[in-house]
Amino acid sequence: MHSWWESISRARSRIHLLSSLLPSPPHLDPLSSLADTDRPARSLLLSSPAYSSLSAALSSPSSGHADDPLCRWLYETYLSSDPDLRLVVLSALPLLASAYLRRIHHPAAESPPSLAGFEAVLLALYSSVAKSRNGKAVTVSIPDLSQPSLYHAPRNPSPSSNPSGTSIGILSPPLEPQMAVKSTKRACIVGVALDCYYKQISQMPRWSKLDFCNFAAVWAGVDCPCTSDFDGKPVDFIDKNDRRCSGNGFGDDDEIRVESDEIDRVVERVRDLEIENGEEEDLRIPLPWELLQPVLRILAHCLLGPLNADEVKDAASVAVRRLYARASHDLVPQAILATRSLIQLDKGMREAANAAAAAANGSDSNANTPSKAKKPEILLASK
Incomplete structure (x- = not known):
């Protein structure tokens, strides 16, 4: 009871301190009101206005300088023993x-x-x-498929030096x-921090996952036709071409044919113009x-997580x-290999979902369609 x-x-004091550092959201209750709930740390984690204030x-x-009070709050809060308070830090x-990597690799003149x-x-x-690893590496056991096991027998077993x-x-x-x-350890440090986020990703709110996916797309660079290699023609070009054809009435496939290479060149040029503008x-x-490995793990959960x-x-x-x-x-x-696998899994899940939805709609339409009443059978008896 005492520890509870x-x-x-502790959570209430941290929330009151955070409320003094962040401006109150307009037309909403102040952040300090979260301290009056039964589970203040959990309420702070699941508060979208609080996350928006943190984002701003x-x-x-x-932000980000040595005397930044918000960074000090995040640092001290993560060092606390409250697991819900640590989740709040991880959600941010x-x-x-994103702010750190952008200013490191794309510094602005006014940045600190x-x-x-x-x-x-x-x-x-x-x-x-x-500290938790205690100087040990994270390893995984890889079976030798050339040796027989409970589940398979190799066709040509070879002697192995590993018993x-x-x-x-x-x-x-x-x-x-x-x-x-240090610059040589920056990717490793950020990657380990993102791995902490991944280990608690099931507890992260929706808006935090959504922001991470958007940031990962920005980190990859501007869009190009390669993104639609598994989806046929570039999606953006198809959408723009369909809108253009539907507007002038000359959208028949027999009348307008564009080569794939020309599509790629047009899309690339459009991208260049958008960047210039x-x-x-x-x-x-x-x-x-x-750094990329934990990013892909997080994206895999966001892509394939059923909830x-x-x-x-x-x-x-x-x-x-x-x-x-x-x-x-x-190259x-x-x-x-990792991204191709995720794209194929995403396509398979979406196709299965569309097929299931189409089957459900078909069964509903068949059930709602009135059927003709059968005529009663008339038996003629001979006199």
Whole structure:
């Protein structure tokens, strides 16, 4: 009972402090009202207005410096022992990581010279993982398929020097303690922080997942025709061409035929014009494997999780396709394989859902269609 009341009191004090740092949302109850609920930390986690206020504060050009009070709040809150308060910090991680990586790789003239506030929060997450691993790597056992097992018998068994029939694969190497974010360790530190987010992703609110998917699409770079390699012709061109044809009445396939190469050139030119006009800015960032791996894990959950909202799945689908295009241009084999697999799974699930919906609509229409009444049978008896 005493520990429960301490947890409630700690959460209320953190919420009151956060309310003093963030402006109150207009036409809504102040953030301090969340402290009066039965579970204040959980209420803060599931509050969309509070998340919007955090988003506005973290995206401000003046945020992220060493004396930023919001970064200090995030740092101290994550170091607390309350699991719900730590989830609040993790839910804001996509916002923090996006602002940090954008200013590192695309600095603006008015940006502060130091982002020590952001880096302190990232180092807090990294240090907690490094401490829990105790200098050990994350490994996985890989069976040797050339040796017989309970489930299969190889056609041509070969002698193996490994008597156990398994080998060890390293998913993540041992983590070294870091006192500062060096340029050579930045991707690793951010990747470990995102892995913390992934481990608690089932607890993350919808808007946090949606923001992460949108940020991942931005990190991959501007859109290109490669994103629709698995969907036939480029989607944007088909939509624009259909609208144009429907407007002039000359949309027959026999009259208008455009070669695929010409479509690609037109789409690429349209993209270039949009970038020149400022409609879409290329804010891609370097994506080494230690950073891309947790990003793909999070996107896989957002894409395939059965309880995720449709808008989250759609945003994840766009992000995965952009990352596939980026990996295809950068020639990263493991990234190409991972993104291709996710795209194929996404297509299969959407096709199955559409087929199920069509079957349900067909059965409903058949059930609602009135059937003709059968004429009563008349038996003629001979006299």
